[in-house]
Amino acid sequence: MQENNSILNQEAHRYIPGGAHTYSRGDDQFPENAPKVLHRGSGAYVWDVDNRRFLDYGMALRSITIGYDYDRVSEAAIQEIRKGNNLTRATETEVLAAKEFCETIPGCDMVKFAKNGSNAVSAAVKLARAYTGKNYILRCGQHPFFSFDDWFIGDTEVSRGVPESSRNFTLRFNFNDISSVKAAFAQYGNQIACVILEPATSVEPMQGFLSELIAVAHQNKSLVILDEMITGFRWSLKGASDYYGVMPDLKTFGKGMANGFSVAAVAGRRDIMEIGGIHHDQERVFLVSTTHGAEMCGLGAFRETLRVYKELDVTSHLWNQGERLKRGLNGVARDLGISEQFSVEGPACSPAYLVKDADGAVSMSLRTLFMQEMVKNGVLMPWIALSLSHGEEEIDMTIAAAEKSLRVVKNALESGTDQFLIGKAVKPVFRKYN
Template sequence: MRSFERSTAIQARLHDLIPGGAHTYARGSDQYPDDMAPILVRGKGARVWDVDGNEFVEYGMGLRAVTLGHGFEPVLRAAALAAADGLSFTRPSELELFAAEDFLALVPGADMVKFAKNGSDATTAAVRLARAVTGRDTVAICDQPFFSVDDWFIGTTDMAGGIPTVDTVKFAYNDLDALAAILADGRVAAVVMEAATAMAEPLPGYLEGVRALCDQYGTLLVFDEMITGFRWSAGGAQAVYGVTPDLSCWGKAMGNGFPISALAGKREHLERGGLRTDHDRVFLLSTTHGPETASLAAFRAVVQTYRTENPVARMERAGRTLAEGVNAVATDLGIADHLQVRGRPSCLVFRTLDAEGEPSQAFRTLFLQELLVRGILGQSFVTSAAHDAAAVDATIAACTEAAEVYRQAIERGTVDGLLRGRPVAPALRRTAAPRHLETSTSR
C-alpha cells in the first residue's frame, strides 16, 4: 500500500498559503481523490516521485507541456548554457532572432512571431489585435474547454465572479451553419478555436469552410495551438490539416516544460504592434520575461529534437498500444460500455461512465484512486515520447486491476464501499462545493 501522508500534510499547508492550494486550477487537490493528491519532488522521463517516496508513471505531462519527457538532457543543457550568460537584458538578445527564425521555419503560414510566457498572453493579444484590425468587439469562441485566464473567456465560464459582461459568443465545433449564423451580422472580430481536440477531428471540408466564412465576413481566424502544437506535429494542427489562420497562439510543449508562448501570424496584422505601420499602434505583447534566454534556448533545443527525431510518432505509438490494451481489458471484463480510452493517440482521455452509461465524476474518482495506489498518476492518458514499452506495460497492468474494482462498482450500481472520500469536481465551477474545505485552525 502507498502512503500519501506527507503529501496530504503539505497539501494542507498549501491551502493555508495559496488560494486553492495550487497555482493552476487543473492541478488542484479537488481534481484527485481525497488525501491522495501527490506532492511531487522530481521527474525523469515518464516517471515522477512524490514526497512520500512513491514512484508513478505520469500522464498529462505537465498539463500537456512536456512531450520529450521530464529532465530531457538536450533541452536542459541548452537552457543552462544560455542562463550562464545571463537571463534578461535591457536590449534584445541574439537568441530572439534565432528562436524567431526557428519558429517561422516550422509554421510557414506565419510571417512574424512574438514570444511571451503564458498561453493566455498570446490568445488575449490575438483578440486585442483582431479587434483593432476589424474595428469590432465581439469574439466568437468554439465550444471547447479553455482559451485564456482573461475576462473575454473566463466570463463565459461558471467561474465568472468579478468579471463584467463579456462580448463573447460560442459556436459548436464541426457545424458551419452555426458559425455562419454568428458571423452574419458583421459584429465578430475574431473566431478563436482549436482546429482539433483529443476527442474531435474536423469533418471533411470543415476547417476550409471556417476559413472561407471568416474571409467572407471580414473576421480574423485564430487557431489556438497550445495543445496541438508539437503534439499533432511540430507545425501544429495547421500543418496537419492544411488550413492557415490569420493568427495562431502557441505554448505548452514549445519549451518541454520551460515557460514560453508565442503569437504568430500574418505580417499585415502583426506589424500593427510594431514601428512599420501607418495605423494606430496596438499594444500587442510587451513582457519583461518574454525574451528570457533560458526558455528561448530550450525552445530551440526542442525544435532541433523534432528535426532529428520523431517524438510525435513515439507519443502516438505509446498511445495506440495503451488504448488498445486498456480497451481490451474493459471488453474482457464486460465493461467496455462504461470504461473507455478514446482520442488521438498522442492526446488520450479516459471516459468513466456509471452503470446507466452516463459520465460520472464518482466513477472517474474511483478509477483515479485505483490507478494511484498502483503507481499511475494522471487525469488523462496523454503520453510523451518518453513513455516507453515498460511504462505502457505497467499502466496496462495497473488498469487491469483497477478495472476489476470498476466492474464491482458497475455491478453494484454505486461506488459506495469502494471509493474512499468524495468525488472530484470540475476545475472551473461556481462554488467550492462539492469539494469545499473547512477553514484551517493551524494558523
C-alpha cells in the same frame, strides 16, 4: 506514510489560493490518495515529497512532450542562464528562436513570445480586434479553456469579478456545426472580429469543417485564430493546422513547445502581426510587453526541443505509443465486459478516457475511482498526455495497472462506488460554486 505530503498540502492552502497556481492541479481534480505535493520528475515519472514514485500521464498539464528533465533540453536552458538569462535589449537567443519558429510553422511570418498561453491567446484576440476594427469574439463553446482574461472567463460558469460589459462581446458556436457559425455571422456578421477555436481536442474536425469555417469568417471580413496550445508540437511539429491542411490568420502555441519551460507564442501573417510593432505609421497597438517574455532559458529550451523533435521524430512516437495504449486499455475493458462504460477515444497522439455509469451517463465518481485505483497501482492518470519517455515498458505497466483498476470499477458498476471510493469525486474546474 505521507507525512510530508499532508504537511505541505496544508501549507499550500494556507499560502496559495486553491493550493496550487493552476486550478487543474488542485485537490478537487484528483482522488484523495493521489500525491498532493510533488518533489521532482524524470522521464515519464514523478516522485512526491514522501519519495513515492508514479508513472505520470499528467505530464505537467501536457507541457512535457519529451520527458521531465531531458538532459539536452535542461542543459540548453542552463547554458542560456549562464549568459545572463534576461538582458537589457533583444537577445541573440530570442532572435534565433523567433526565426526558427517562423521557419518551422507554416503561415507564421512573425511571432511574439509570452510566458503563458492565456497572454498569447488574448494577444491574438487583441490583434484581431485592432486589425478588423470590430469587437465581438466568436468562440467554440465545446473547447474548455482559452484564457484567464475577462473576454473568456466572463463567458464561463466562473464569471464572478468580470464586468458584464466584458461578457457581452463574447459569442459561441458549436464545434463541427457550420450552421451555428453561419447563424452567428447572420446575426452579428459585421461586428465579429474573430473566430477562435482549437483545431481538435479528443473530437477531431469533420471533413471540410475547418476550411469552411475559415471561408465563412473571411467572407465576413473576420479573422480566424487557431489555439494550438495542446495540438501544436503534439499532432505535428508544424501544428495541427498543417496536419488538417488549413491556414488560419493567427495561431497560438504553448505547452510542449519547450518541454515544460515557460514559453508560449502568438504568430501569424505579417500584415496582422506588424500592427503590434513600430515599423508602420498607423495607430499603435500595445500587444504583449513582458519583462520575462523572452527569457533566454525558456527560449534556449525551445530551440533544443525543436532539434530533438526533428532528430527523434517525437510526434510519430506520440502517435504510435498512443495507439498501442488505446488498444491495450480498450482491450482490457472489452475483456472485462465493460467497454460500454470505459473507453479510450480521440486522436492517438492525445487520447482521452471516458468512464460512464450503467445508464451510459458520464460519471465523475467512477472516473475518480479509476484514477484512485491507478494511483494504488503506481500510475498517475488524471488524463492521458504521452511523451517521448513513455516507452514500451511504460505502456506495459499502464495496461497492467488498468487491468487491476478496472476490475474495481466493474465491481463498483454492480454495487455502487460508496464502498470503494475514498473521499470525494473530482469536480469540473468551471463550476459556479465550490
